[in-house]
Amino acid sequence: MTLPATAGPEHQVTGRRGEEGAYFYLRKRGYVMVAQNFRSPRRWGEIDLIGWDKDVLCFIEVKTRTSRAVKPAEAAVGRAKRRELNAVAQEYLRRLPPSCQWRFDVLSVYYDQQSSQPQFELFQNSFSVS
Numbered sequence: 001m002t003l004p005a006t007a008g009p010e011h012q013v014t015g016r017r018g019e020e021g022a023y024f025y026l027r028k029r030g031y032v033m034v035a036q037n038f039r040s041p042r043r044w045g046e047i048d049l050i051g052w053d054k055d056v057l058c059f060i061e062v063k064t065r066t067s068r069a070v071k072p073a074e075a076a077v078g079r080a081k082r083r084e085l086n087a088v089a090q091e092y093l094r095r096l097p098p099s100c101q102w103r104f105d106v107l108s109v110y111y112d113q114q115s116s117q118p119q120f121e122l123f124q125n126s127f128s129v130s
Contacts, residue, residue, distance in 0.1 A: 018064025018109035018118070019048055025120045026051055026107070031058065040091035045084040049107075050092065053124070057102040059089045061126075064109040073108035074123055086129040104128075 019036070026049065027033060035050035049060040061081070063073035077085075085104060093100065106126040110119045 017111070019062045021109055021118050022060070022062040022107045022120070023049060025109075026060065026122075029122070030054075035092075038088065038092060040088050043084075043087045043091050045088045047085060047088050047092070053105075055101060057093075057096070057100055058105045058124075059085060059092070059102065060105045060107055061085060062107050062109060064111070066111050066113075068110060068112065073110070074106045074121070074126065077106050077127070082127050082129060 023033060023036065031051040031053050033049060033051040036048070038047045038050055039045070047059050048062040049058075051058050051060065061077055063076050065073045082104075089102070089104070093102065103125045104127050106123040108121040108123070110121075112119065
């Protein structure tokens, strides 16, 4: 997966860079990645990454920051975003058996100026929907 480094506004470039780093980070942790930037034709919204962590299907929201001075990246997944992610995830799950285990993960990616490498914080089973 390679993305243009300079296409779009700076925050979009940072976001794409974070998603690309997240993809490879999760693969190194053993996730089997099956989809990127999944959009449902019936629902508004997008799921950044979808992958299997052993026998659990994970819908992964990636949040990227260039500084830790603002609110934590994972805190940016509020109620409205969780509802949106759930609606799109339900569309994806329609393709799978009802017994499929699944969860939502949030992966924060930090590109701090003090470090040459990104730092990752994975929050598994980050939220549930009712």
